[in-house]
Amino acid sequence: MEDVFIDKIKQLIEQKDAEQTKNLLHGLHPADIAELIDELSLDEARFIYLQLDNETAADALVEMDEDKRKEFLDLLPSETIAKRFLDYMDTDDAVELIRDFDEDKQEEILSHIEDIEQAGDIVDLLKYDENTAGGHMGTEMVVVNENWSMPECLKEMRQQGEELDEIYYVYVIDDDERLRGIFPLKKMITSPSVSKVKHVMESDPISVRVDTPIEDVVQDFEKYDIAAIPVVDSIGRLVGQITFDDVMEEAREQSERDYQLASGLSKDVESDDSVLRQTSARLPWLLIGMIGGIGNSMILGNFDTTFAAHPEMALYIPLIGGTGGNVGTQSSAIVVQGLANNSIASKDMYKQVGKELVVALINATIISLLVYIYNFVRYGAAATVTYSVSISLFAVVMFASLFGTFVPMTLERFKIDPAIATGPFIAITNDIIGMMLYMGITVLLS
Structure with a gap:
């Protein structure tokens, strides 16, 4: 981000000019806002977040440098973290954010989440090791039953899709919630309305178990060139999915760790570490x-x-x-x-x-x-x-x-x-x- 723009933002913050600041931030990608915030002090970052709508604020927080984000969140009350950020995040991003806190702080934050189902999903995901597929998956996805007719399937897909930012695949399960296949979106147009989902789905999809090491998941994404991969439990029930953006971040972190280890560094360090x-x-x-x-x-x-x-x-x-x-x-x-x-x-x-x-x-x-x-x-x-x-x-x-x-x-x-x-x-x-x-x-x- 250009220094001229950063200096302009700092000047507006010093003048407490909220309207002008909001105008400059309007239209910026959350990743660019996160990059801007990384260059500001904590007080300046707080002023920036006050000018953002909830969804943009949550997305920008996910993109922030981890250390800077932790420092920023330590200044905020648990209720603000829950209602200002977690309520507008996917579960995998929420878990990544809340995992940095101790158990007491986690429970306090979770108690303020209004959506009980989302809070329950976060609690369930926190049980998984962060170095496994379960620790990186999200629960937001479109799921249909193999015995549904095409009209019933389309109706359910519309309802579920309204709550999602992105839809990568539509997963097919049986009556016991076990993963059976993937429903190709092309089939919605070409298949007769009397068909059942199980007759048009693609069977035996690539999947990983919740305890699969995240390094193996990264290799699966690279090998099969897919946008998302379903995660199943020990008996094959669908419990979540991992998307390519989460894997890209993990691949980058792995590369950084290997590079530092090969360079003779015994632990992960950043240029701004003590x-x-x-x-x-x-x-x-x-x-x-x-x-x-x-x-x-x-x-x-x-x-x-x-x-x-x-x-x-x-x-x-x-x-x-x-x-x-x-x-x-x-x-x-x-x-x-x-x-x-x-x-x-x-x-x-x-x-x-x-x-x-x-x-x-x-x-x-x-x-x-x-x-x-x-x-x-x-x-x-x-x-x-x-x-x-x-x-x-x-x-x-x-x-x-x-x-x-x-x-x-x-x-x-x-x-x-x-x-x-x-x-x-x-x-x-x-x-x-x-x-x-x-x-x-x-x-x-x-």
Whole structure:
């Protein structure tokens, strides 16, 4: 959002000009209003919300930064949160908002919701783990019975649809509320009015259970290219649906978590988090890196006589360490990405290792050959460095490629996030092993 617009809004707020502020906000998308509010103080944000109608205010609140939203809601009484926001939200958004509060605050807010059915749905959804399909689903959807006639079905669809903002699919259930199929909207026009829903529905729709991990739900959306997916309980009863917008947010959060983990951050942090939180997130891997560096210095310290005899060997220490780290990170990143999108399965470890072995062999040959030619021209064929650096590079590239492939697939088998293998862990390990190989090969050739 442009700074000029933000400054104009701030000026109007300072002047308490509600009418002008309302005019500027009119027509803005809730996401743009949320972006604006993220740039304002809490008092300024409160003034903005006073100028919005209830539905727009609720939609904008959903789009706000989570930390800023929590701070804002902490200033408001429970009754205001319930009647100003929750009453105008879908159940999945309401659950996401209310989950941030403690149980006492949740009960207090829920007691002020006027729609008892909505309050009951929110209470039911709060019981599910937030990392499962049940924790992300909403209960707003159009549902018809398989035994209804077409006229009866159309009448019910109209009544249910009036209360919904969006209709993605029409779900078909039996008399026991078990999911049976999806009713294609095209059939409303082409099917005879005497037909029953079960004769025109699409049977066996893609669905997930309430306890399905949300990561698997994201993969289903990507695999089947659907706008929404129904959620069923342990006996197949339809209990809700997850829409693509909720999955997009979860996919983004997963990507951010993996990126931060691969970058050596031990917890989820934002740029505006406190110094203490950012420090605690960064320090663990930095300490591990420090230990790795000390280990390297101890290894190199045992080869004083080798460096005295061949001082030029020290010039290639950064090359050996850097190449090993880069190759290992590349290999692990490809595997982690494949595991994430299901193009690689942990049971295919040996197949993937074999493929990586061929790639590593080609890369190692080219890199070591280029370095050999350089050292041959610079030091001559008789110099130890001419051979030891090239052979060491070949060995390091081979090891780093295989290690970078093997580690994330092993972590996946043990249900540990493989993204950890793309970060400092691989780089530090390859650095230490690389130095050991370099020094060992040099000693053997001396």
